Amino acid sequence: MAAIKVADLHKSYRTGAGRVPVFEGLSFSVETGHSLALTGPSGSGKSTLLNILCGMETTDRGVITLFGRVAAQRSPGDWAELRRRRIGVVFQDSNLMPALTLEENVRLRADLAGQSFGPVRDWLERLGLKGLERRYPDQVSGGQRQxxxxxxxxxxxxxxxxxxxxxxxxxxxTAHDVADELFLWQRRRGCTLVLATHDLSLADRCDQHLDLAGGN
Amino acid sequence: MLLRAILSHYRRHPMQLLALWAILTLATALWSGVWTLTDQARDSMQVGDRQLAGQQLLARQDGAEVTVEDFATLRRQGLCVVPWLEVVVGSGGARVIGVDPLAMSCADSARSGTAPALDGEPFVDIAEAAGLALKRPSRLRLYLARETDRLPEGWRRQPDPSALDTGELADSFLLNLNALAVLVVLVSALLIRSVYTLGLAQRRHGLQLLERYGVQRRRLRRYLLLELGVLALLGALPGHGLGLLLAEMLGAGFGAAMDNLFDTGLLQTSRSVTGFLVTLGVMTLVVAWCGLDLLKVRREQSFIPGWKPMAGFTMLVAGVVLVLVAGSLVVAFLATALLLAGAGLITPWLLQRLVLPHRDASPLHLWRRRELGVLMRRLALPLVALQLAAGTVIAVHALVHTFEGTFNQWLGQRLAGDLFVEVPDGKNISTVASVLSQGHLVDSWHPVERGQVALVDGDQTHILDLMATDTRSPLVREWSLLHASEAPWRAVRKGAVLVNEQLARRRGLAPGSRVSILVEGERRQVTVAGIYADYGRPSGEVLMDVAFLPSGYEPGFRSLTITLPASGNSRQASLVSALEQAWQVNGLQVRDNATVHRIANRIFRQTFTLTRAISYLTLGLAVVALLLTGWVVLGSRHWYYQLLTTWGLAGKAWFHVMLRLTTELMLVIWLAAVPTGIALTWVLVQRINPLAFGWSLPMAVYPGFWLELMALLALSALIVAGAFYLRAPSQVSAPDLATGEER
Structure with a gap:
C-alpha cells in the first residue's frame, strides 16, 4: 500500500516579478516502509514538497493522498494531529526548542506524540548524547544537535x-553516523522516509530517487 | 510539558521576564497613581460642592481663629451652626472631616430635610476629629446653617471660599489630570508592546517549531494569551499598590495645589476594590493590544505601501486645524492626541530618511548608518514612546518654568509695597489718614477694597469680584497689562475699568469693549480699558478706581498696601502701633509682602508638582524600556558587530563604533523629541491652559533644558555601549558565530 501518493501537483510562488512555478504536474508515490530521496539544485522545491507533505504549505492544484486519505479532505486540525503523532520532521538545523535542554526537547516531542517518557534517556544514550542531556542546544555541537x-x-x-x-x-x-542511525531505525521500525538531500551517496541508500530538477 | 516549552524562553532569558514585569508594574503604578489622585480630587470636589454650597461661614470680628469652644458657646446661644473640622491625617496631606451629627440635625430641619447625608469616609464624629487635631494640623470652620437676623456680638458673616462655583474649572482640572493619565497609558502601552513583541520575535522560531510538531496555532495562541493575562495580573497587583504609594507621596503637593485653586483639600478616600478593578481593566486593555498580533492568522501586508507616514501626515494636519479652532477642552485634547499620534506615525519614516548615508561616505560610516536604520525599524515602538515621553517632559518643563517666571513677575507687581494691612471691620481708612501721611513712617501707600459687582448680560447677571484701588498710586502704575487701549490708567481714573484675563476670555472682552455692571444696585455702562493677568483664580474680576465706588458702598474686605521709608524696617512696629492706636484695636492683621510672595511662589510651584513628577517618571520608564529593548535588539545583532572584531576592529576602536552607533540612535530620538516638545508647549500654554484655567502664558522655550535632556540620552547611550564593550568579544560562542543570531 502506498503511504504517499502525489498526482499532478502544481505549486507556484507569487513574487514581485510575477508567479514563479515550482511544480508543474509532479506525480509520484512511495510505498509504506520504503524510502525516497529527493534531489535537485537549490530552489528546485525539495523543502517546499516536504512542507506540503506535512501540511505546512498548500498546493495550487493536484491530489495528494497520505496514509490512504486525500490530503485536501484534511482540516488544519487533522494535519496538526498527523504531525503530532504520525509524521516526524527533521530539518538541517533548528529542530530544537532553544530554551529547552536536549532531554526536555525529546520529552516534549514524545509527550506531544502521546508516547511514554521511558525510552527518552535510552535514545539519547544510543545516539551518543549521554552526559549532554541537560545541555541547551546552543551548548552542543551541530552534530550533537542533529x-x-x-x-x-x-x-x-x-x-x-x-x-x-x-x-x-x-x-x-558525523553525517555518516547520523545517516546510519536514521536508516537503521527506519528499516527496523518499517516506517516511510522521504529525504531531501544534495548528497548523492545518501540518496543512493534510499529505495527510490526523485530528481526535482525539472519541476515535474 | 507544552506550557513548560512555551514558557522556557523566560527560563533562558529571565531578565526579559523581569523587564516585562517591571515595566508592567511601573506602568500600572503610574496609571494607578494618577487615577487615584484624580479620583480623590473628584470626590473631594464633589463632597465640597455637595456639603458646602450656599452656606455662610461665621468669623470672629477680632480675626482670631474659631475654636471648638466658640462652637459650643454659639450653640448654647441657640444659633444653628455646623462645625467642619478638617484634620490632616496622612503624610500625603489626606484629611478627615469632623462633623457633629447633632448639629447636622438642626441644619437638616432648617433645610426642610433636603440636606445631603454625610455618610462614610472621610467624615468622622467631631469628637474623634478633635482628638486627632491635638497632634495634627487642622482647621475649624463654623457654618451658619439657619439664617438669623442678628449675630452675637463679636461675630460676623463671611462668604465661604469653598462655596465658590468652580464647576467648569474643576472639570477642566480633572480633565487635565485624566489626559495626563491617558498619556501615561499611551506611552506605557507602547513600551509594554515593544518589550513583549521583541520577546515574541525571539520566540517565533520555537513557536513555529511547536507548530511543525503538530501543536495547533489556536492552542499556542490560547497559551500565549493566558501568559499575557497572568503577566498583566502579576504586574497590576504590585503596580496598584505602588500607585497608591505614589499618590500618597504626591498627595501633599497636589493637595496644596487643589487648596490653592479650589479651596478644596484632598480628602482621604477609601481604597476600594473598584480602583484596583479599573487599573486591572486598563492594564488588560494595554496587554490585549500586545496580544493583537497573536490573533492575526498571518502577518498581513500593508494595504497601501507607506500608509503610516501618510496617515501620520493626515493626522498632523487634522490635529493642527483642530487645535487652532478648538473651543472646548475636549476638542483641544482630541487635537493633541491627533498631533501626538501623527508624530508617532511619521517620526520613524522621517528619521529613516534622516540617517540615510551619503553616497561618498566611508564604508564604516555607511555600515553604521545602515545599521542605525535597522535598529530604528526594530526599535520603532520604544523610540516613539521615548520621543513622546521626552516631548512631554520638554513641554511640562517649559510650562512650569514659564509659569514660575511669569507668576513671579506678576506677583511682584501685585505685592508691591512692604506691608499688607487688613482694615478692621467697621473702621475707615480716613481714620488713619494722619498716620499714613507721616513721611517718617510711610513712604507711599494705596488702599484696596474688595467686594462684588454683577455683570449684566441681557436678562442675566453674573457675580464678579471687584477690586477697587487708588490708580494714582505709584505702586499700581507699575502693573503691566496683557492688552490695553491707549493710556489705560488715565482711562480708569476717568471711570473705565480693567478686567482680568479670565473674564475677558469668558465674555470675549477686549480693550474698548463696553460692559454693563451693577455696583451696589447702581447700573453703569463702562469701557474696558485693559486686561490684566490674574493667575491661579477661576473668578472673573473687575478693577476700578476707588474714587468711582458709589458712596456708602460696603466692601467685603479692605486693606492697605504700604511702602516703608528706606530705613523703614525698624519703623514697622511704630507704624503698626500708630495704626492700632488710631483705629483703637488690638492685634491688627499685618503681613509682610516678601513672606507672602515667598509662600505664594511655593504654593504655585506645587500646582505643577504632580504634572512634573508624572512626566519625569514616564520619561524614566521610557528610558529604562529603551535600554532594555535596545539591549535585547543589540544582543540579537551581536554577531554582526563581532564581525567587526573579526575583521580587525578590536578594543577601543570597536567600542567607539558602538558608542557612535548608540549615541546617534539617542540623538535622533532627541531630534524627534524637541519639535514634539515645542509643539506640545504651544498647545499647553496657548490653547489648553486658557481653555482649562482661563489664563494663558507667554510662549517660551528653554534650549538649556534640551541640552540637559540630550546629556541624559547620551548617558544612556554610553551605558549601553559600555555594557556591550564589557560583554564582547570573549563571550560569543562558536554556535553564535556559526548561526549568526542569538537563540
Missing amino acids: RASLAMVFAMAPDLILADEPTGSLDRN
Whole structure:
C-alpha cells in the first residue's frame, strides 16, 4: 500500500516579478516502509514538497493522498494531529526548542506524540548524547544537535519521517553516523522516509530517487 | 510539558521576564497613581460642592481663629451652626472631616430635610476629629446653617471660599489630570508592546517549531494569551499598590495645589476594590493590544505601501486645524492626541530618511548608518514612546518654568509695597489718614477694597469680584497689562475699568469693549480699558478706581498696601502701633509682602508638582524600556558587530563604533523629541491652559533644558555601549558565530 501518493501537483510562488512555478504536474508515490530521496539544485522545491507533505504549505492544484486519505479532505486540525503523532520532521538545523535542554526537547516531542517518557534517556544514550542531556542546544555541537533531533523523532515513533538535509551541516563522519542511525531505525521500525538531500551517496541508500530538477 | 516549552524562553532569558514585569508594574503604578489622585480630587470636589454650597461661614470680628469652644458657646446661644473640622491625617496631606451629627440635625430641619447625608469616609464624629487635631494640623470652620437676623456680638458673616462655583474649572482640572493619565497609558502601552513583541520575535522560531510538531496555532495562541493575562495580573497587583504609594507621596503637593485653586483639600478616600478593578481593566486593555498580533492568522501586508507616514501626515494636519479652532477642552485634547499620534506615525519614516548615508561616505560610516536604520525599524515602538515621553517632559518643563517666571513677575507687581494691612471691620481708612501721611513712617501707600459687582448680560447677571484701588498710586502704575487701549490708567481714573484675563476670555472682552455692571444696585455702562493677568483664580474680576465706588458702598474686605521709608524696617512696629492706636484695636492683621510672595511662589510651584513628577517618571520608564529593548535588539545583532572584531576592529576602536552607533540612535530620538516638545508647549500654554484655567502664558522655550535632556540620552547611550564593550568579544560562542543570531 502506498503511504504517499502525489498526482499532478502544481505549486507556484507569487513574487514581485510575477508567479514563479515550482511544480508543474509532479506525480509520484512511495510505498509504506520504503524510502525516497529527493534531489535537485537549490530552489528546485525539495523543502517546499516536504512542507506540503506535512501540511505546512498548500498546493495550487493536484491530489495528494497520505496514509490512504486525500490530503485536501484534511482540516488544519487533522494535519496538526498527523504531525503530532504520525509524521516526524527533521530539518538541517533548528529542530530544537532553544530554551529547552536536549532531554526536555525529546520529552516534549514524545509527550506531544502521546508516547511514554521511558525510552527518552535510552535514545539519547544510543545516539551518543549521554552526559549532554541537560545541555541547551546552543551548548552542543551541530552534530550533537542533529542527533538530538533524531532522538526526538525516534521518541515519537512516527509512521512517516520527512527529513530535509538532515546531514547537510555535519562533517563527513558525523553525517555518516547520523545517516546510519536514521536508516537503521527506519528499516527496523518499517516506517516511510522521504529525504531531501544534495548528497548523492545518501540518496543512493534510499529505495527510490526523485530528481526535482525539472519541476515535474 | 507544552506550557513548560512555551514558557522556557523566560527560563533562558529571565531578565526579559523581569523587564516585562517591571515595566508592567511601573506602568500600572503610574496609571494607578494618577487615577487615584484624580479620583480623590473628584470626590473631594464633589463632597465640597455637595456639603458646602450656599452656606455662610461665621468669623470672629477680632480675626482670631474659631475654636471648638466658640462652637459650643454659639450653640448654647441657640444659633444653628455646623462645625467642619478638617484634620490632616496622612503624610500625603489626606484629611478627615469632623462633623457633629447633632448639629447636622438642626441644619437638616432648617433645610426642610433636603440636606445631603454625610455618610462614610472621610467624615468622622467631631469628637474623634478633635482628638486627632491635638497632634495634627487642622482647621475649624463654623457654618451658619439657619439664617438669623442678628449675630452675637463679636461675630460676623463671611462668604465661604469653598462655596465658590468652580464647576467648569474643576472639570477642566480633572480633565487635565485624566489626559495626563491617558498619556501615561499611551506611552506605557507602547513600551509594554515593544518589550513583549521583541520577546515574541525571539520566540517565533520555537513557536513555529511547536507548530511543525503538530501543536495547533489556536492552542499556542490560547497559551500565549493566558501568559499575557497572568503577566498583566502579576504586574497590576504590585503596580496598584505602588500607585497608591505614589499618590500618597504626591498627595501633599497636589493637595496644596487643589487648596490653592479650589479651596478644596484632598480628602482621604477609601481604597476600594473598584480602583484596583479599573487599573486591572486598563492594564488588560494595554496587554490585549500586545496580544493583537497573536490573533492575526498571518502577518498581513500593508494595504497601501507607506500608509503610516501618510496617515501620520493626515493626522498632523487634522490635529493642527483642530487645535487652532478648538473651543472646548475636549476638542483641544482630541487635537493633541491627533498631533501626538501623527508624530508617532511619521517620526520613524522621517528619521529613516534622516540617517540615510551619503553616497561618498566611508564604508564604516555607511555600515553604521545602515545599521542605525535597522535598529530604528526594530526599535520603532520604544523610540516613539521615548520621543513622546521626552516631548512631554520638554513641554511640562517649559510650562512650569514659564509659569514660575511669569507668576513671579506678576506677583511682584501685585505685592508691591512692604506691608499688607487688613482694615478692621467697621473702621475707615480716613481714620488713619494722619498716620499714613507721616513721611517718617510711610513712604507711599494705596488702599484696596474688595467686594462684588454683577455683570449684566441681557436678562442675566453674573457675580464678579471687584477690586477697587487708588490708580494714582505709584505702586499700581507699575502693573503691566496683557492688552490695553491707549493710556489705560488715565482711562480708569476717568471711570473705565480693567478686567482680568479670565473674564475677558469668558465674555470675549477686549480693550474698548463696553460692559454693563451693577455696583451696589447702581447700573453703569463702562469701557474696558485693559486686561490684566490674574493667575491661579477661576473668578472673573473687575478693577476700578476707588474714587468711582458709589458712596456708602460696603466692601467685603479692605486693606492697605504700604511702602516703608528706606530705613523703614525698624519703623514697622511704630507704624503698626500708630495704626492700632488710631483705629483703637488690638492685634491688627499685618503681613509682610516678601513672606507672602515667598509662600505664594511655593504654593504655585506645587500646582505643577504632580504634572512634573508624572512626566519625569514616564520619561524614566521610557528610558529604562529603551535600554532594555535596545539591549535585547543589540544582543540579537551581536554577531554582526563581532564581525567587526573579526575583521580587525578590536578594543577601543570597536567600542567607539558602538558608542557612535548608540549615541546617534539617542540623538535622533532627541531630534524627534524637541519639535514634539515645542509643539506640545504651544498647545499647553496657548490653547489648553486658557481653555482649562482661563489664563494663558507667554510662549517660551528653554534650549538649556534640551541640552540637559540630550546629556541624559547620551548617558544612556554610553551605558549601553559600555555594557556591550564589557560583554564582547570573549563571550560569543562558536554556535553564535556559526548561526549568526542569538537563540
